[in-house]
Amino acid sequence: MSRKKTARSEDFPAPDPEQPVNLKSLAEFLGLAPATISLVMNRSPASRSIPKRTKDRILAEAKRLNYRPNFLARSLRHQRSFTIGVVVPEVSEGYAAMVMSGIEDDLLREGYFYFVVSHRHRADLIEEYPKILLERAVEGIIAVDTPCERALPVPIVSVSGHREVEGVTNIVLDHSLAARLALQHLFQLGHRKIAFIKGQAFSSDTESRWRAIHEAAGELGLCVNPKLTARLEGDSSSPALGYEVTKQLLNAGDDFTALFAFNDVSAIGAMRAIRDAGRTIPGDISVVGFDDIQSAAFQSPGLTTVRQPLRRMGEIAAQTLLQRIDQSKNGRPPKSITVEPELIIRESTAAASR
Amino acid sequence: MSRKKTARSEDFPAPDPEQPVNLKSLAEFLGLAPATISLVMNRSPASRSIPKRTKDRILAEAKRLNYRPNFLARSLRHQRSFTIGVVVPEVSEGYAAMVMSGIEDDLLREGYFYFVVSHRHRADLIEEYPKILLERAVEGIIAVDTPCERALPVPIVSVSGHREVEGVTNIVLDHSLAARLALQHLFQLGHRKIAFIKGQAFSSDTESRWRAIHEAAGELGLCVNPKLTARLEGDSSSPALGYEVTKQLLNAGDDFTALFAFNDVSAIGAMRAIRDAGRTIPGDISVVGFDDIQSAAFQSPGLTTVRQPLRRMGEIAAQTLLQRIDQSKNGRPPKSITVEPELIIRESTAAASR
DNA sequence: ACCCTTTAGTAAATCGATTCTCTTCCCGTT
DNA sequence: AACGGGAAGAGAATCGATTTACTAAAGGGT
Numbered sequence A, B: 001m002s003r004k005k006t007a008r009s010e011d012f013p014a015p016d017p018e019q020p021v022n023l024k025s026l027a028e029f030l031g032l033a034p035a036t037i038s039l040v041m042n043r044s045p046a047s048r049s050i051p052k053r054t055k056d057r058i059l060a061e062a063k064r065l066n067y068r069p070n071f072l073a074r075s076l077r078h079q080r081s082f083t084i085g086v087v088v089p090e091v092s093e094g095y096a097a098m099v100m101s102g103i104e105d106d107l108l109r110e111g112y113f114y115f116v117v118s119h120r121h122r123a124d125l126i127e128e129y130p131k132i133l134l135e136r137a138v139e140g141i142i143a144v145d146t147p148c149e150r151a152l153p154v155p156i157v158s159v160s161g162h163r164e165v166e167g168v169t170n171i172v173l174d175h176s177l178a179a180r181l182a183l184q185h186l187f188q189l190g191h192r193k194i195a196f197i198k199g200q201a202f203s204s205d206t207e208s209r210w211r212a213i214h215e216a217a218g219e220l221g222l223c224v225n226p227k228l229t230a231r232l233e234g235d236s237s238s239p240a241l242g243y244e245v246t247k248q249l250l251n252a253g254d255d256f257t258a259l260f261a262f263n264d265v266s267a268i269g270a271m272r273a274i275r276d277a278g279r280t281i282p283g284d285i286s287v288v289g290f291d292d293i294q295s296a297a298f299q300s301p302g303l304t305t306v307r308q309p310l311r312r313m314g315e316i317a318a319q320t321l322l323q324r325i326d327q328s329k330n331g332r333p334p335k336s337i338t339v340e341p342e343l344i345i346r347e348s349t350a351a352a353s354r
Numbered sequence C: 001a002c003c004c005t006t007t008a009g010t011a012a013a014t015c016g017a018t019t020c021t022c023t024t025c026c027c028g029t030t
Numbered sequence D: 001a002a003c004g005g006g007a008a009g010a011g012a013a014t015c016g017a018t019t020t021a022c023t024a025a026a027g028g029g030t
Helices: A023-030 A034-041 A045-049 A052-064 A071-078 A095-109 A123-135 A175-188 A206-220 A240-251 A264-276 A294-298 A310-326 B023-030 B034-041 B045-049 B052-064 B071-078 B095-109 B123-135 B175-188 B206-220 B240-251 B264-276 B294-298 B310-326
Strands: A083-088 A113-118 A141-144 A156-159 A168-173 A194-198 A229-231 A258-260 A286-291 A304-307 A336-339 A342-344 B083-088 B113-118 B141-144 B156-159 B168-173 B194-198 B229-231 B258-260 B286-291 B304-307 B336-339 B342-344
Touching: A023 A034, A023 A052, A034 A045, A034 A052, A071 B071, A083 A095, A083 A123, A095 A113, A095 A141, A095 A310, A095 B113, A113 A123, A113 B095, A123 A141, A141 A310, A156 A310, A168 A175, A168 A310, A175 A206, A175 A258, A175 A286, A175 A304, A175 A342, A194 A206, A194 A240, A194 A264, A229 A240, A240 A264, A258 A264, A264 A286, A264 A294, A264 B294, A294 B294, A310 A336, B023 B034, B023 B052, B034 B045, B034 B052, B083 B095, B083 B123, B095 B113, B095 B141, B095 B310, B113 B123, B123 B141, B141 B310, B156 B310, B168 B175, B168 B310, B175 B206, B175 B258, B175 B286, B175 B304, B175 B342, B194 B206, B194 B240, B194 B264, B229 B240, B240 B264, B258 B264, B264 B286, B264 B294, B310 B336
Parallel strands: A083 A113, A083 A141, A141 A156, A156 A168, A168 A336, A194 A229, A194 A258, A258 A286, A286 A304, B083 B113, B083 B141, B141 B156, B156 B168, B168 B336, B194 B229, B194 B258, B258 B286, B286 B304
Antiparallel strands: A113 B113, A304 A342, B304 B342
């Protein structure tokens, strides 16, 4: 029992240089049982009876040998992976990147890590990735601008999700307010003939945003002219899409003094198209975007836009998910959390000329 | 032995609805030993002796009950996590997002997932994160624009890393070519008085890019005027930084007809500053950026810039890392891999007026 | 009838840590 | 002298899958 105790640290200063120390080797080295060390290292109440001398010896030696408990073993034992999955359409798209940036902070602070997967709007991947993440033992999933149809055995938080699905908490923008902010702004500037660019069908926000626009227009006594309405086509995230539809709008004949685009990227394309057609912004046509991506502020003229608090939405998503993981099954989770948009007025909007 | 075999699938269609099936329960259900099932499921050569009838029965039942081997248990056994870590300065920065987007494809195809952590240039986090990732049992690390000082027990690939560190493979841009492309372009347009915006000290590219500029200038017989040289300060990634230093350059008195910025973000700020000073682009001053972020093409005038193949760099990083993981220790890994930049000429550059 | 080879699997160790249940040993009481 | 009880720590089961070594029965050849 005491023969091993003579193996003091000074005798074997550097142990096996190859293999990282594990509990067993540390135990052998200390002449103690793995169980004892585990209890002490985890400050378990059961280590009450271990004298401070021994505790200190264990702690000191663990630190000296740089012992790190094997995460996988621990996870297996506790049935907890401290990992969540984040599903996005495309990492490099700005929208998703911004949300992810908000997600990270809270997660890491609580000791969680996250896997990222991007599906690029491929239906099979949208279906498959959540399952693969589950196999990877994630404890929850955050879906960004990605439809989740089926209930899963882990909590899900969907950023910009609109469908009501069992087990899914939606983080949504107040689209009514967003539409009102934008249209009121244009209305007050005297705009009555307003063109619209709708989003692609796959974007979760498209429908509710469009409904909100109709409502807000109704409240203001504006009419939404179908001839002044275009829809983005194609899944690229380049302003070229906005450029194309705006050219069509301009050529279609019906006059307009303002354009409300589905997002900033298409608004930027629209601005080009408008200028290419020989019109000025905001002199001839005012333009309002949506999202407030970084490029919006970098345009000239600076793009007036409805800001979505994307980073904040990421933070809320992470917090909500962690809460739900913590008290799993404890009470019904909130169905949805609404965040408020903000109108950022820059130089792309001005009083209507006609 | 055969009493269990009578438990045909039709008798118990839906097993325990709560608990996910594990190997043991599946084995019990089939009246076989876990070992047998494992061998068959993994198509191990040792399953040679199992008759096809039994194999089919196992496979069918596994599928019906939706059995998925527990990833953690498997990882523990094999000492493989199929996970790598990606360290970036900031997820939402475009540069990192683009590289990540390239990383993802190859990784997922090979069954790997990745953790993302962002350090926001905090020295303690840069030091700490790789260690935490190691605790999480990652099999390799990709560092994007992040210095890695010390050798780690796993392969590391550094995108835009320049230091030679044991165990680190650098993916670097050919900065000499980049500088030559930009300066030759400006030179051919007749520019002789060129201003420069250097990068922040923390950016890994700053030094080598600056050396390359000196070299290229030398080759062309241009001189780099210290009075026409500014350096970005502060770690925000807003064009405001570029705006500030450009204002100083313009006020400093020394005349210039072209500006070569450290990156597109600062170039965009610079363009604003130039216009605010009453000069035109490219009439009075030509501007060249670096990176070719999405916003570069969206500017007006469109920003001429040196494109880094960021997505490609991500792909190469992932491929290289996977190779190194695969044949660990097998031969010395490449010290560095160079990729080539491309000059994207848009409207922000034109012939020098004076 | 005996031995050898397949066939059809199974038992048990292992990966590394956790945790509940036991032993001892020793000290102080009655 | 016997007993209770706390101190100090050891043992063993467990998480779920993998894998090597082994067994038991059946078939085939001489």
